[in-house]
Amino acid sequence: MNHRLLEPEGVDLPEPTPSAVNFEMMYALAEYSHEPKLLLWPNGEILFVNQAMCQLVGHSKEFLLQEGRKVLVDRADTRWEPAIQERENVGFFRGELNILHRDGYVLPVELDSRLLYISDGTSFVSVHIRDLRAEKRDKQKIEKQQKQLESALHDLSLVLDSTADLICTFSLDGHLLHINKACFSILGYTPEEMIGKHYRNFIHPEDIPDTEGDTLQVVQKYSTINFRNRYLHKDGTVIYFSWSSSLIKEEKKVYCIARNISQEIASEEKHHENENRLQALLQEGYDMICVLNKEGTYSFVSGSVKQVLGYESEELTGANAFDFIHPEDIPHVLVNFDQVLLGDIVQTKPFRFVSKTGEWRWIETKGVNCFHNPAISGIIINSRDITHRLEAQFQLEQSEKLYKALFENNPDSVFSLNKNGVFTSVNAATVACSGYSEEQLLQMNFVQLLHPDWVKETEGEFSRALAGESKTTETEILTALGERLSLSITKVPIIVNDEVLGIHVIAKDITKAKQQQRLLENTAKRLNTILESINDAFFTLDKDWCFSYVNHEFEKAMGVSNAELLGRDIRVVYSANDYEIFYSSFSRAILLQHPAHFEVFSENLNRWLDVSAYPSEEGLAVFIRAIDARKKVEAELKKLSLVASKTVNSVYITDDEGHIEWVNEGFTRVTGYTLEEVIGRRPGDFLAGPDTDQKKVSRIREKLHYNRPFVQEVQNRSKKGEVYWSKLDITPILDDQNGGGKKFIVIETVITEQKKAEEERAKLTDELLRRNRNLEQFTYIVSHNLRSPVANILGLTSLLTTKGSAELQEGITERLNQTAQNLDSIIRDLNEMLNLQAGMLDAKDHFQLSEVVNQVLQVLPIDSFEKVEVNLNGIQEIISIRSYVSSIISNLLTNAIKYKNPDKPLRVCIKAELHQDDMVCLSVTDNGLGINLEKEGKNLFGMYKRFHFHVSGRGLGLYLVKTQAEALGGYVKVESKPNQGSTFKVWIKNYS
Template identity: 65%
Template sequence: MNFELMYALAEHSQEPMLLSSSRGDILYVNPAFCELVGQRREAVLEIGSAGWMHLLAETREIKEHLRADGRDAKLEANLWHKSGQKIPVELVSRSFSTSENHSYISVHVRDLRAQKDAHQKLEAQQQELKKAVRELQLVMDFSADLICTFSPDGEFLHVNKACLAILGYTPEELIGRNYRAFIHPEDHAITEQDAVEVIAISKTLNFKNRYLHKDGSTIYLSWSSSLVREENKIYCIGRNISNEVANQAKDKHNEYRLQALLQEGQDMVCILDKEGSYSFVSGSVIHAMGYDPQELIGRKPFEFIHPDDVVDILDEFEQVSAGMDAKTPPFRFKTKAGEWRWLETKGVNCFHHPAINGIIVNSRDITERLQAQRQLELSEKMYKAVFEKNPDFVYSLSPSGYFTSVNAAAISCIGYSEEEFLKMRPRDLLHPDKLKEAEENFVRIKAGESMTTETTVFNANGNKVHLAVTKVPVIVNGELIGVHGIAKDITAVKRQQRLLKDTANRLKNILESIKDAFFTLDKDWCFTYMNHQFEKSLGVKSSDLIGRDVREVFPSERYQKFYAKFQRAFSLQHPTHFEEYSYILNEWLDVSAYPSEEGLSVFIKGVSARKQVEAELKKLSLVASKTVNSVYITDDEARVEWVNDGFTRLTGYTLEEIKGRKPGDLLAGPETNLEKVSVIRQKLNYDKPFVQEVQNRSKSGEVYWSKLDVTPIIDDLTGGKKKFIVIETDITEQKRAEEERTKLTEELLRRNRHLEQFTYIVSHNLRSPVANIIGLTSLLSTSDNPDMQKGIITKLKQTSQNLDYIIRDLNEMLSLQAGVLEEREKIMLPTVIEQVLQELPLDGGSTIRVELNGVGEIGSIRSYVSSIISNLLTNAVKYKSPDRPLCLTIQAEHHQTEGMVCLMVTDNGLGINLKKRGQKPVWPLQTIPFPCLWQRIRAIPGKNPSRSPGRICNR
């Protein structure tokens, strides 16, 4: 079978299947599998690296269920649907290997939902059957009728206990004996005839005969017999009709009574003939449906049944017509008034009964019951909604204290799954300190007491959770059947309460530790709190004053100005701040009063020392205001309190604009960064004067330099608080002069370095072409060979042209040093190398190899590059070995990682004798390459995009 056909079969298969690697990675899924889990194929394949076991609801190790021998392995599991639903499935997996020794696993999935549902229904039916058997046994044991089984030859096989009441014999006395021994002698013949009929047609009904009682009296019995051929038994029910026979005269009276029962009963009884028409209708239909029985006779019930219910009722009618008893589902029946009423009907086929010859239909109006049932269902749905959607932890407990149900909020709050909850008790979650209390409370709840308590539990992560729990016992018929509980997570509330308590404690500690006197009054001007400083300052005790009116303790005539301010704060509900001199304390007081809904909070501190300092500062400010320099005064946090006119002239800011602000935040210039401002503020923490130069920016945006002379003033009378006097001097012109001197010095040093470099280049670059010209002219004067002279003249031209290039490069270098040329030029590296090689004095045996590896145009200073290459090649020729021909290699490589172009010149010359120089050799040879000379060369952008700044080196 080819691959396309196999793929088509898998794609169109109704059976979900997938293919995975031996590690569990999903390689293929068919559409049926995607439909089963409710996901697109791409989404399923995206989790391939996680393994297809990721789709299982339970954690399993697939290796435990797979066999390496290739045989099928089956297991049942649950797959996750996209909606979150668990789908029961049977997985059949087989591992196999390809010819390339690749291992795979094919998995076929069978949806077990229908099977599970059928199994549950079967179990339910079996339970119903067991129940029916038990009920049947009870019926048989307590039935007033004689129920028994016979063998075909008439031997009793089983008899119920009714035989004692009917015949006077116990079941043990009858079982094993033939029924003929107990029949009235006159009824032997008809009994034998009925026995033959039972064997022939398997059933007889209402056969009557007489039995002899143990005491010798005659008992009339009516029999219904049925032969079960598979069991080879005859099942019989015998009813004692002795009284009926004795009371035949009363039958007519009983018939009237029955008619009255049918007329006035709640159930409607009717008979349908073979055509499905009413042949009899009880009188109860009058008050139930409003019809007279004669109005329905001859009409079909389907005329009155709701059209939506007719199909179901027809099916039931056909079943009853076929001989089966049936109970219809509720259906709607139209009353004479046009109202639809819900009926529940049971039909019994009685065509075999001559007196009935039809189907007995017993109907009952269940409209009110259905309405009550729907109301109950609505109540249950509402309860479930309250239970499941409740944001609090809702749960139920069994009488033994185990969880029987929990809502989603409980799972979210505590972190355990529902399955884990149902195996636990609340005590399993409790803090050990709460166990004893919980046990006592549960005893009270079992006694019928509802209660609300607070407790502490541990969640699945081991964290504490505080809960407020309300527990209500559920008692039915005086018996506890469970406990219903609602727990509210109060962890945040507890944390807040603890925080408030800690805050209150901290606040009290703060109020007690502050050096200011502090007290609070309620709305009646009575003390509610005072700190230790208040007690100490006024010589009072809080225990004597709490609850007393402040105006009684401290007379109004002495503190009239204070009480006036307090009254204003109370009236306007606005804080007030004032300074007042107390003649009683002989001190200036700074008072702040803050009104609130509870009363008034008052802070009082002595400021006599500050008043003295302020008086001194006023004198100093008078002097400072007249000085030419900028002067300003700050508080201990470096906020400006006062500036003179010189500050305004220098910065452009007035006192109103800068008061309360830090100078560094407003005046810092471009070079006065946060770090420098931080250094200045750090120096303010010390008690020593200092000088600092800063760059500032005035209000108009002008940048200037200032020298700050900062002097701290320590005030011991106010607890060591500081103020700072700052004298600011404009040093802008001084800084400019310093900058000019610095620039001039740097320019002189730069020119000196360039001059030294120029001298070096002149001494090296001009020497080689001049020496070549001298040598060539000497050869020209001594040679008579025309070809040789022609070659010498050509060489002289090339050497002269190269000399011209060098002189021009020197001129450009001089221009560069003078600041005329600032940018590098574009240089073709192959051309520069060719020009240098033309000037190189080589003999006939020399070999030159040039490998530039694609490096062409670079950006640099032409004279520098030419001089470097010329020196490297000249050194190679100068120090060549006399023992071998010169072999010279020029290579260029682009190093992308280092961002460079590396030019390497290698030769087989003499090298350097390290032993002679007293150095340890680092190579096995006695000589090493010539020392490297490094020069950075910038590549020209756009010409060689893969090239970057590189190195020229000689070795």
């Protein structure tokens, strides 16, 4: 065996001393290594170059061996001369240099150059090269992203310190780790006074259990939203918060955002997150080269494994690689391993490999099958430690997600403006609040959103923010839909390198709060106006029974002034002997804290009074109304009820809302309900029959508000379920002397027989009209269709009497015969119409729908269609005229066969559906020639109307279908398109 280290062509090397090293295997490892390698004479002439080096620079091996080191050196790189000098002086050099590619561009590499000696004193230069392009790109990308994140975090820090919300971080045991400066303005504490203390030191004692329960939910579910509790201000006042909390499991921290809702300003909280500065750790390492057998056992491990994983080469040699791989990663690594065994060159996904210290390191590996090479007889594995790169990428992604979540998921509108006031970024809440899309906003100036009344003031605040002033102000905008919104806006300058580039803005919608404030002010004004304008006497007493308010009506009724009563005890002003029932009722209302209502005749005032007293924490509110007129009406009604109780008709009395107060015996006789069963109920709620729907009941109740008598016919249902018709004579009784109150007297007359007579007359009228239309049609046929063939017959018979050739006579006879046949067809059609009229008088009977369909199908030719589908949807027996139903189905199927498409087999579907209004829909669908409904729809059901003249027919079938359907209380609808088929739907009444 030749044990030369290298054998470049044309160079004699000294014979090396035999050793335990397998030089052929080392040569093969160097040749197939993924790390570019060179062997040179000290003068720069190349003795050996591997495939990886050729691929890196784009030159062939022959070209490099011929030209030497000079074609690789980038002469513009001044580091080359010092590097060669250092290697000559100390024997080795390691550092970063630039080499040239065949196409002329520069490749940054890390070059490891060492001077080697063999036994005879001959020296060589061993060069190992690592391509730094991907690493530099990744480093530049990470540095760029890190700068962007640092800038974003700087801006975020400004926003967090400027926000009005309380943002803090707790440990899992409840100790405060971080809090923003808003704590001072909200709670009166500085951050230094709160950090490190447990939240129990600041929470209202009553809310501690609920807060601890919410903390447990955060740990179990990772987040809670809109949890409310109370904190104690430094001065002892209570502050209400609404909390949103999130658990960062990896950091064992709870991030919280608290909003001060003490002033009833309803808003959502801004998600808080702790600053998480990204530190990208880039660790340079060397490729680990090793050889595995088919079982995955190491047969060779390079010395670089110590730098990568901390192992000595001897510690891994003979061990199985899969024993060091993380169990979760073994399945996909095995897949890659099998691919390499089949001969593929495979780049694996990153997987975890345990280091000597027990740490899991992320490895990126490339495998090449070299079992075909006897010197190697295994798989060459080139591995690289990418743990730090993955960790840096993961941390960067996490930080970007956290920052983006704080911006995008913020419940308030957050956006940025440049120095000109143009939007540069907007979150989802801004889009939702404004009504404009993100694309529209990014092309707009903020002034375009402002309400005209607020433009000048808001532009001034914008200018002050650009000058470096952070401030919270209010403004108003108009949304895309024109809606006017009030906003509280916090403006924070964006300062980079001492230059203001724009401003960040946090906007909270305070429209509802503003509306509520205005509503409270207006309500107070309206309340005073209402109390002064009501017709009732009204006054209020405090807890000591002293007058606290008296309206004008009370002053007028009692002949006193407001100034005489306010602050005085009512029992002192008005004697208890004169108003004993008042004071006893007032005392009971205050004691029980329940309203009191009573009617009393006051001898002092000589009037009937209706008194209502309503207790509250402040005292007592009292309404007094004079009801003399009502008492008179009630007396009259008692007399009237005595008369009404003896009348034959149904009579009942209702209040102004239609609730029954009294019914006579006639009402009980007609409806079956007694007074006890109906008192307080509305008649329409329990008497309305099937024909009296809720709309009719509502219309009757509307008429009650017109204060005029009216008559209404309704269909009612008695207690036994019997339906009857009634005529209601409704008369209002107005009480003008008692505030306009009213009642209604309803006299109900049963008109069921009259309604039946009216229905019979209506049916008879419809039948006469229908028969008249049929008679007109019959007259039309007689006058038009019969006249032409009769005239032809008369003319032809007159010609027969003339002398002519035999051929002429034969032609006249033939024409006469044809005309007679046409006349016979018309007469038969007329006969069929007469039979149709006669059939309308047939009695309706019970029959099985499936039997009728099967009988019609049996009459049709078997070869006339390819498939007939019948779906009756469970309909069995119906009540109708059997002959008509059979004729309808027969005519529709006959038409389907007659006008089938000659280019495809006929398919027919017969379907039946039962509707809620006791109507049965029979439909026949085919895939035939179809009909142009836009052109022929108006003539579709006329007599002698035909639409396909290549098929013989009389044009009578659809006329019969429509006529019979109408006779059965129904109608016909058609859906059709030319060359696509037709669907005829026939509705008939099921007389069940």
